Amino acid sequence: MNLNLDGKTAIVTGGSKGIGKGIARSLAGEGCNLSICARHIDELEETAEELEKLGVQVLVVEADLTKETDIQNVVNRTVDKFGTIDILVNNAGTVGEPGTIEEVSVQEWRDLFELNLFAVVSITKKVLPVMLKQNWGRIINISSENGTQPYPDMIHYSASKGALDNFSKGLSKQYAEQGILVNTVSPAFIETPLVDEMMQQAAEEQGITKEEAVKQFLSNKRPNIELGRPGKIEEVGPIVAFLASDKASFINGSDYRVDGGSVASI
Numbered sequence: 001m002n003l004n005l006d007g008k009t010a011i012v013t014g015g016s017k018g019i020g021k022g023i024a025r026s027l028a029g030e031g032c033n034l035s036i037c038a039r040h041i042d043e044l045e046e047t048a049e050e051l052e053k054l055g056v057q058v059l060v061v062e063a064d065l066t067k068e069t070d071i072q073n074v075v076n077r078t079v080d081k082f083g084t085i086d087i088l089v090n091n092a093g094t095v096g097e098p099g100t101i102e103e104v105s106v107q108e109w110r111d112l113f114e115l116n117l118f119a120v121v122s123i124t125k126k127v128l129p130v131m132l133k134q135n136w137g138r139i140i141n142i143s144s145e146n147g148t149q150p151y152p153d154m155i156h157y158s159a160s161k162g163a164l165d166n167f168s169k170g171l172s173k174q175y176a177e178q179g180i181l182v183n184t185v186s187p188a189f190i191e192t193p194l195v196d197e198m199m200q201q202a203a204e205e206q207g208i209t210k211e212e213a214v215k216q217f218l219s220n221k222r223p224n225i226e227l228g229r230p231g232k233i234e235e236v237g238p239i240v241a242f243l244a245s246d247k248a249s250f251i252n253g254s255d256y257r258v259d260g261g262s263v264a265s266i
Contacts, residue, residue: 020036
């Protein structure tokens, strides 16, 4: 499907690896110029080289999105290079250390919300004036199954994603008449470098293979993933690219689950 995104400009936060990199690749494949930001410049530059082979321009911006000055720098440099911002994909986030309410400190809650929610609010506030000038924009927030189906050992992460879902829905009601649509994509147990690391650690702790650790996790923690496997990075990006296009011009305030059925509710 031709999504007619040639020449559009997209910011993808956390775009150097994992799901963010996959999203950037899908957008680049549709002709989007990209501004990708993350904390590690070497990873950004390596990803940019890969994306540029798809025939698009790529700007890399080293940024810590918990810092207002870094967020402003991302927006300023993107506009300076490309003239505008058409698409904002808020992908950067953190899971934090697992733990129950008794085990996770209030400061850990604050630190996690700072990136998972407040950084999204901040960069969105800075991008909106650019989109309003052109009466067109797409904001796609990357949430998680946890936002709908919280887990007790990830209570702070789940709460932050629930807040992000709520923010996305509220924002979708504010600017639709000005051509700015807001949607959410919620993956679950995607085979990212972070998940691979977690599965490898679990395997080593129990003296089993990583494949056995994955099967154990699916059985014990994610029994509703009927496909019986983790999702793949390349299974997330195409949904984001679709929502960024005019093919999705009547989709607003929706949450698209890419979770293999993990969320048990309707």
